[in-house]
Amino acid sequence: MRKSFLWALVIGLILGVWATAEPIKLTFNTLFHEADAKAMEKIIEMFNEEYKGKIEVELIQGRWAQYYAELRLSVLAGTPPQIGICHTNKLVEMADYLTPLNASPVGDLIEMAGIDPAKYVDAAWAAGEIEGRHYLIPLDTHGWGLWYNKDIFAEVGLDPKKPPRTLAEFIDACERIKAAGYYAFHPAEDALPRKLRRAWYVFFWQMGGQLFDEDYIHATFNNPKGLLALQFLVDIFNDFGWNEPGSNGYNQFAAGKLGMLVAGNWFYGTAAKSGVNWGYAPMPNFFGTPYTWGNSHQLVIPLQPKGTPREVYLAAMEVIKFISEHSYIWTMYGGHITAYKPAAENTELLASEYWIRSGKWLNEMAQKGLVHYPINHPKGSELEHAIQAQIELAVNGVISPQEALAKAEEECNKILQGG
């Protein structure tokens, strides 16, 4: 009797030691690449160090193009990562594949993890909810701003400390830069179709335009505002002679041949290494309200297979909370503006070169509500493809802006009305 008790004790101890020694293993799949991927790596390394023996996170990154397809398929296959990323505007497309954090199979994870919604930027937090179910924990706001070449500004008699703010100032700057033999302006990074579409969005939104009606039944962009916005975009590459169709603004700017470039905060690393004496400014006010295109990365728990232990959910939330609390690193090295208010006040971040040279301006746009999010609809990708195909043709001079908008409107209406 005594002997068997001793055996049971020994086995129990071995099992106990084994159980406590084995950390909870989580997979975190992101769509980040380049600078932001490295920033996330830093944060996860810190987490793994701090939670050694308890929680271990494997970070998988870099597959941007197929990210959402992979996330969906992994859920269907029953092998989803425990943590993932979702753009705010993708929530309506992805909601079925995500765990509602306030109504998960093991309870209200937001409450259990002690996450305080008040500590996040209000708009970013609110964007994570559909019909009372909260799916997203905000990570950042990212978006476009104006990068300009200070040396070119000085050469053509513009003040390098005063980038253009109004349309008149902007046109004057472009004309001077053009006259000096440079490309004056590129409104859309590397001019990929989706970038041209975003540039058109910016002009259109600045005029107060809305792409669709409230119920997403009709496209509402084929009107004088939409046309003026598209004509302006087309003219930049054609009639104004500020640039040429098919040109890559990233390359032009890094080569010192471009005066002004509209690009995202992810351009910081390239700009810093380019040797160009650059400055950064908020999006100029071209047409009324100086909106810029932007989006928000949010942290999610993809839909887990039935029977996933409560500990796994809680561990995933622990990681999410940790990332939020350390998201000043995300901003400093990844360039995206943290959506976690206390992190935005981090002294190290506020003193960093990134923040001083560009981050604070993007933050200012975000704080003022000038970062406009893209289409938020279950068929968002299809609608965006329909629009960008026509925008690209108009910019390349294949069809007129009128034709482009009419065709895009027709295609969008078909998609929305299931025709």
Place this chain on the structure above:
Amino acid sequence: MGLKGRGTIPAPFSKMRNRIGRFFYRHPGVEGFLFALPYMALWAVFLAWPVVYGIYISLFDWDPLRGSKFVGLANYLELFREPRFWNAVVNTFKFAGMTIPLILGLGFVFALMVWGWGRKRRGIVVVQASLFFPYLLNVSIVAIVWKWLLERDVGLFQHYLNSIFPSAPVFLTEPAWALPAIAVATAWWLAGYRMLVFQAGLEEIPVELFESAEIDGARPYHKLVHLILPLIKPSLLFALVLTTISAFRTFGQVLIMTEGGPGWASEVLALYLYRVGFDYFDIGKAAASGVVLLFLILVITLLGVRILGLKSELQ
């Protein structure tokens, strides 16, 4: 001694071996079937089953989370009503029309060059390796390299072209030039392997035939048309089938070089399928377009075989 000892089979095994031998002798097909079985099992699991399952889900409004709904041929009808689908079909044919002759033509010219000169020159292996090298590259690398070459601002090819012809087209941003540019990149990539296929066919032709043709006064053109082409028909068939399939399935280079643009000018069927499936997640419709693509490849390949009169080679 050891070897001799190993060669002796104990009586019961010997009997079994004889019995097995007799079985295979009486059923000659079984042995071949068993040899093919491992491959057939893999083929069934990884190729045949996905095709059958693809056809199956093309009949559904596929949504495994909320429950898929049988819709019959609705996905096909929706597809056929969509101008973008027909645009993709037309682009696929245009691309195949450009790329198949280009790849086969280049491959054949390379093969003739290597085969004809190879006997006389020592460094031909280097030439052969250089011509074959692009085939070793991944499609993404090929597409990125060509995209760079054709880039407006920093593209090497575009730069020199513009210095000679200032108003030369920017190939990847003009609807009329996007597909031909991708076809040229594809031909550069794939022609090397076809060269090897044709070269193997050329090596098979007995030298005596050329000698007697020369005695009869045949010129190079006559040798090509009446001797070489008829005798390399099996290689031609193999290269044609391979090239047709790859031309109709083209995806990676289009995605990377133009994303199907400008507009939809270079969106081919495989890219359309990918977008419908993985961007819009309309898997039923994507499966339907996959079935259409499969059907197209099948018909075109069989048509090619029939036109070339290669039935006997197939049999």
